[in-house]
Amino acid sequence: MRPRRTFLKVAFTALTLIPLAACDDEPELAPPIPLSQTEAELFGRRFVGHSFGVGFGVTIPIGLGASSPARAIQTYQDELTSEDPCDEGGSVLSNVVVTATYDDVSEDIALDLEIVQTHQGCAISDEGLDTFVVNGSPSIVTDWSFAETSAGLFNTTGSMEGAVTFTSGDRTGTCDVDVAISGSGLPGEPIVISMEGSVCDAPFSETVSVPRS
Numbered sequence: 001m002r003p004r005r006t007f008l009k010v011a012f013t014a015l016t017l018i019p020l021a022a023c024d025d026e027p028e029l030a031p032p033i034p035l036s037q038t039e040a041e042l043f044g045r046r047f048v049g050h051s052f053g054v055g056f057g058v059t060i061p062i063g064l065g066a067s068s069p070a071r072a073i074q075t076y077q078d079e080l081t082s083e084d085p086c087d088e089g090g091s092v093l094s095n096v097v098v099t100a101t102y103d104d105v106s107e108d109i110a111l112d113l114e115i116v117q118t119h120q121g122c123a124i125s126d127e128g129l130d131t132f133v134v135n136g137s138p139s140i141v142t143d144w145s146f147a148e149t150s151a152g153l154f155n156t157t158g159s160m161e162g163a164v165t166f167t168s169g170d171r172t173g174t175c176d177v178d179v180a181i182s183g184s185g186l187p188g189e190p191i192v193i194s195m196e197g198s199v200c201d202a203p204f205s206e207t208v209s210v211p212r213s
Helices: 008-015 037-053
Strands: 073-085 091-103 109-126 129-148 154-168 171-185 191-199 202-210
Touching: 037 109, 037 129, 037 154, 037 171, 037 191, 037 202, 129 171, 154 191
Parallel strands: none
Antiparallel strands: 073 091, 091 109, 109 129, 129 154, 154 171, 171 191, 191 202
């Protein structure tokens, strides 16, 4: 059996193409002031990009070694915790539950992830966007499933849901996150991953294409 690459790397590389963010201490909340449509859209793009940029370093040690004459479904399960620093201080605490299966005969692989992220003072900013200091309310939960055949047919589905609080200048508020993830790739073709939903009541849409390595 040929060694199998960790196909998670493709999806995580794709999602880190969304611009990332930065982070600080939890401030005292003031009366909420609504975001403009433009602010909400810019914030959503930065926030989702940051969430996919930390806490996703998963390696699956299955599907390696000599194949067996008898059919075998290998299973790998683990729980991983990390605290990743943000560029300007603060951190994101990530808890990842991994369940993977590998068919020793067909060489198909399937993977399910549950990622719970707690933002701890992450400051998100960009051109046209004031600095937003973000904290989990209480967390963002991403459920994500992947499947890849030995021929290279790739499919993925998932969701990102939860809420965060933010402070920006004299404004504070809560942003709900509800994003659906889907993607596919034909053998030898780039993998296209799409995300659709809403962040802070503003539409969120992002599509990335990742060449096969």
